[in-house]
Amino acid sequence: MTLASGMAVRHAWRGAFAAAALNAAGMSADYLLGRNIPAMPIYPYAASVLTGIALLVFLLIHRQRATVRLGSTVFLVNNVVIMMALWITSGYWASTGPAWTPFQANKLGVLAVAMLAPELGVGLAVIAGFAAIALAKFYFLDPEIQRGFPVGEPWLILIYALFAGVLLVYRVRGLAIEREMLRVQAEAAASEQLARTFLRLSDYANTPIQTIAFATKLLSTKNEVELARTAPATRSIVALPARTLCAKSRTAAYQNHVTR
Amino acid sequence: MGTTFVLFVEDNDDLRQTFVELTTVVLERRCVGVGSYNELVALGDEVLACDAAILDINLGPDQPSGIDAYEWLRHQGYPGRIVFLTGHASTHPLVIEATRIGDAEIFPKPIDADQVQSVVEGVRR
Numbered sequence: 537m538t539l540a541s542g543m544a545v546r547h548a549w550r551g552a553f554a555a556a557a558l559n560a561a562g563m564s565a566d567y568l569l570g571r572n573i574p575a576m577p578i579y580p581y582a583a584s585v586l587t588g589i590a591l592l593v594f595l596l597i598h599r600q601r602a603t604v605r606l607g608s609t610v611f612l613v614n615n616v617v618i619m620m621a622l623w624i625t626s627g628y629w630a631s632t633g634p635a636w637t638p639f640q641a642n643k644l645g646v647l648a649v650a651m652l653a654p655e656l657g658v659g660l661a662v663i664a665g666f667a668a669i670a671l672a673k674f675y676f677l678d679p680e681i682q683r684g685f686p687v688g689e690p691w692l693i694l695i696y697a698l699f700a701g702v703l704l705v706y707r708v709r710g711l712a713i714e715r716e717m718l719r720v721q722a723e724a725a726a727s728e729q730l731a732r733t734f735l736r737l738s739d740y741a742n743t744p745i746q747t748i749a750f751a752t753k754l755l756s757t758k759n760e761v762e763l764a765r766t767a768p769a770t771r772s773i774v775a776l777p778a779r780t781l782c783a784k785s786r787t788a789a790y791q792n793h794v795t796r
Numbered sequence: 797m798g799t800t801f802v803l804f805v806e807d808n809d810d811l812r813q814t815f816v817e818l819t820t821v822v823l824e825r826r827c828v829g830v831g832s833y834n835e836l837v838a839l840g841d842e843v844l845a846c847d848a849a850i851l852d853i854n855l856g857p858d859q860p861s862g863i864d865a866y867e868w869l870r871h872q873g874y875p876g877r878i879v880f881l882t883g884h885a886s887t888h889p890l891v892i893e894a895t896r897i898g899d900a901e902i903f904p905k906p907i908d909a910d911q912v913q914s915v916v917e918g919v920r921r
Contacts, residue, residue: 735884735885735887744810745906746811747808747814748906749906749908750814750815750817753822753908754818757821757822
């Protein structure tokens with residue numbers, strides 16, 4: 537796994553984990569606030585909270601084998617359960633009269649999705665789901681309750697959804713740029729390491745070559761016969777400095793380029 | 797054989813021995829081969845009489861460098877020519893440090909016997 541893909545997996549896992557934790561905590565709080573509403577059922581809250589806790593445990597168990605797809609799936613399941621619970625409970629909340637601010641949980645939900653969604657597609661789908669559930673629920677409410685809704689409701693959820701969608705796009709793009717930067721940095725570090733290795737190899741090779749150059753000169757000086765025999769070695773060594781300099785300057789230039 | 801001599805500071809035994817022999821046999825100069833900074837300092841005033849000092853820049857890991865040898869020679873009042881020899885690239889920190897020294901030349905390895913001769917005789921090629 538590369539650094540960039542590892543980062544994407546961590547983002548997905550953390551987003552799903554935070555969403556499940558918010559589900560467990562938020563729906564518990566919502567139940568406590570609404571427990572005195574006449575006939576308010578407990579099972580939608582219980583189902584949502586228990587699902588949130590189960591998903592937290594599931595994520596912890598699969599932490600080492602996590603993938604982006606796993607994070608997105610958990611995130612989607614978590615939010616579908618929340619939507620189902622809100623579909624049921626929002627009717628009871630609406631029956632409390634004009635003191636109720638319509639679909640606050642749905643509005644909070646779309647903003648939370650913008651901050652936590654592991655992937656763009658899943659995030660946009662869940663935002664659309666929260667908005668659709670609120671709008672659909674409105675038309676299932678008693679006409680008397682509908683008439684008691686504040687001005688602009690339930691359509692305000694669409695503005696929240698629009699803002700959440702834009703926030704989500706910017707966040708996902710920012711994360712993608714961050715991951716790309718990480719990938720490029722890792723590539724540059726690997727290239728620099730390679731360039732350093734080449735330079736070090738070249739450096740280590742030069743002292744033995746220098747010894748051979750001097751030894752060849754000594755041999756050819758001491759013995760005329762050796763002069764002819766050592767000629768190819770001498771020619772090769774004479775050609776070395778230019779080649780070595782060329783290779784070194786190219787390696788150094790590459791090193792400068794990748795570290796710039 | 798000439799009356800003057802050359803100082804060669806190089807940590808590689810093979811290269812040092814070959815250089816000393818080359819200078820003695822081919823160039824007919826006396827040559828003192830020194831393997832480390834500590835060995836150089838131990839020789840003391842004896843080395844200050846040399847005409848040219850050829851110093852390898854890198855004298856081994858965690859060892860004083862050829863630049864330390866240069867500074868010691870100058871500090872002792874050695875007035876002669878000093879040349880650095882290096883197998884490292886120009887981007888190596890020690891080589892960069894050596895290029896900042898105004899009165900010393902740097903030769904990249906490998907150099908040929910003619911270049912050694914030019915150094916010994918004080919002729920720039």
